[in-house]
Amino acid sequence: KDDALIALDNLADRAAGLVNPTIRLGVTGLSRAGKTVFISSLVHNLMNGGRLPLFEPVRSGRVSRIRLEPQPDDAVPRFQYEDHIAALVRDRAWPESTRAISQLRITLDYESASGWGRLFSSGRLSVDIVDYPGEWLLDLPLLAQDFHQFSDATVRRAREGTRAALSRDWLDLAASIGAEAVADEGSARRLAESFTAYLKACKEDHRSLSTLPPGRFLMPGDLEGSPALTFSPLPGLPAGRAPKGSLWAMMERRYEAYKTHVVKPFFREHFARLDRQIVLVDALQAINRGPEALKDLEQALADVLACFRPGVNSWLSSLLTRRIDKVLIAATKADHLHHESHDRLERIAARLVGRATERIGMSGAGLEVMALASVRATREATVNHDGHRLPVIVGTPITGEKINGEVFDGERKTAIFPGDLPEEPEVLFEPVDTDTRAIAAGTAAMPDINFVRFRPPHLEETRGGLKLSVPHIRLDRAMQFLLGDRLA
Numbered sequence: 001k002d003d004a005l006i007a008l009d010n011l012a013d014r015a016a017g018l019v020n021p022t023i024r025l026g027v028t029g030l031s032r033a034g035k036t037v038f039i040s041s042l043v044h045n046l047m048n049g050g051r052l053p054l055f056e057p058v059r060s061g062r063v064s065r066i067r068l069e070p071q072p073d074d075a076v077p078r079f080q081y082e083d084h085i086a087a088l089v090r091d092r093a094w095p096e097s098t099r100a101i102s103q104l105r106i107t108l109d110y111e112s113a114s115g116w117g118r119l120f121s122s123g124r125l126s127v128d129i130v131d132y133p134g135e136w137l138l139d140l141p142l143l144a145q146d147f148h149q150f151s152d153a154t155v156r157r158a159r160e161g162t163r164a165a166l167s168r169d170w171l172d173l174a175a176s177i178g179a180e181a182v183a184d185e186g187s188a189r190r191l192a193e194s195f196t197a198y199l200k201a202c203k204e205d206h207r208s209l210s211t212l213p214p215g216r217f218l219m220p221g222d223l224e225g226s227p228a229l230t231f232s233p234l235p236g237l238p239a240g241r242a243p244k245g246s247l248w249a250m251m252e253r254r255y256e257a258y259k260t261h262v263v264k265p266f267f268r269e270h271f272a273r274l275d276r277q278i279v280l281v282d283a284l285q286a287i288n289r290g291p292e293a294l295k296d297l298e299q300a301l302a303d304v305l306a307c308f309r310p311g312v313n314s315w316l317s318s319l320l321t322r323r324i325d326k327v328l329i330a331a332t333k334a335d336h337l338h339h340e341s342h343d344r345l346e347r348i349a350a351r352l353v354g355r356a357t358e359r360i361g362m363s364g365a366g367l368e369v370m371a372l373a374s375v376r377a378t379r380e381a382t383v384n385h386d387g388h389r390l391p392v393i394v395g396t397p398i399t400g401e402k403i404n405g406e407v408f409d410g411e412r413k414t415a416i417f418p419g420d421l422p423e424e425p426e427v428l429f430e431p432v433d434t435d436t437r438a439i440a441a442g443t444a445a446m447p448d449i450n451f452v453r454f455r456p457p458h459l460e461e462t463r464g465g466l467k468l469s470v471p472h473i474r475l476d477r478a479m480q481f482l483l484g485d486r487l488a
């Protein structure tokens with residue numbers, strides 16, 4: 001049934017593609033990685049003559065017209081570009097982050113670079129940008145796990161490191177109720193709430209631990225409060241089957257319902273139809289938080305990347321009739337660093353991706369890694385400090401931001417020394433155990449990064465002052481990788 005549905009979807013996509021060539025570009029990343037800001041800036045730069053020297057079709061003047069068009073999927077919310085860009089440009093405030101899936105179609109008219117191309121291509125490409133939470137991808141491994149395995153894996157992680165203290169209330173509650181107690185809605189809800197609170201706590205208070213499945217517990221989309229989300233893994237399940245009428249049986253049933261009604265439809269209806277993908281990662285934030293956060297990010301990245309090249313026998317690989325041929329992993333917010341560190345950030349991200357792919361036994365073909373800033377909120381300067389010239393970045397800290405005890409009001413600018421990333425990425429990472437493929441807990445040396453939240457910048461003048469567009473770092477390189485060949 002799945003195969004038939006996806007075949008139909010694909011057929012419809014292809015038929016539409018003959019009339020109007022289309023590329024479906026997925027934009028994902030964990031919460032706060034920068035998806036909304038990326039899409040808003042990309043579209044604004046395309047439509048407003050942004051500075052895009054590395055995006056060849058625009059630089060060479062072959063793109064004549066760029067516009068937003070109604071998206072093809074009526075049942076998917078539209079990416080609210082106008083609201084987001086108004087916040088960013090008019091109010092100089094960061095837009096509201098991604099909470100669920102959304103879509104936006106942008107259409108480009110272009111002249112092919114070659115005579116053959118001009119003869120045979122329509123000279124029009126629609127890009128359907130699909131924005132969705134990376135948390136949802138973390139659910140894929142659940143499809144291969146029964147409730148027992150899911151419970152064991154989740155409880156094991158919950159007892160490690162920083163998580164142990166955060167999960168205590170939930171695990172105590174689960175133990176006091178007992179898996180074999182009579183099923184009742186009140187207990188189910190209390191357990192689900194306590195489990196969700198634990199997952200949330202991992203993300204809060206600057207802990208920045210990466211998310212664990214089930215993804216919808218943190219990013220429920222339109223499922224908030226529904227029975228499909230009212231379950232929890234259970235500790236210490238004995239071997240064998242759940243007793244009839246027990247809490248265990250009830251949780252197991254809901255877990256299976258979550259997989260059938262939430263996880264599978266997302267992969268079938270949205271994920272399986274993507275042609276290209278960008279995965280945004282906030283590597284800087286993780287480095288700033290320390291080794292545990294970085295290790296967690298690596299694990300989450302491995303889980304996300306595994307979705308793009310699933311093993312031949314997995315449920316997903318049978319769905320992926322059209323394969324995502326290019327995946328870009330982009331370390332965002334590079335404007336928090338001086339440009340001398342941009343390449344270093346890129347190398348750290350590449351190492352992170354390399355380790356993640358090695359651990360899941362995936363090839364790096366079709367993968368590219370970059371460091372970028374969708375929006376450059378800072379500019380660079382040098383200051384004299386004790387006779388040394390120090391590279392600094394200058395920006396307007398957001399209202400309430402504290403630096404060295406001083407509270408900022410959202411208007412005043414300041415210069416900060418951003419800190420240096422190491423030349424050699426390896427020093428940041430713990431060794432990986434070659435047998436278990438687990439990351440050892442060691443003492444990776446983390447650099448001191450001065451991480452200040454800045455307000456979005458004023459627009460920059462482009463095309464000799466005729467246009468105003470959002471300043472960025474290397475966004476054009478990302479566009480070239482993701483779209484350049486389709487506009488050749």
Ligand code: GDP
Binds near residue numbers: 034333374
């Ligand atoms: P999402 O959850 O992935 O949609 O994340 P957002 O796009 O909403 O970004 C989360 C936050 O990260 C924003 O509110 C900004 O504070 C920050 N951010 C995202 N992109 C950039 C960037 O390019 N430069 C800077 N300085 N901050 C960014």
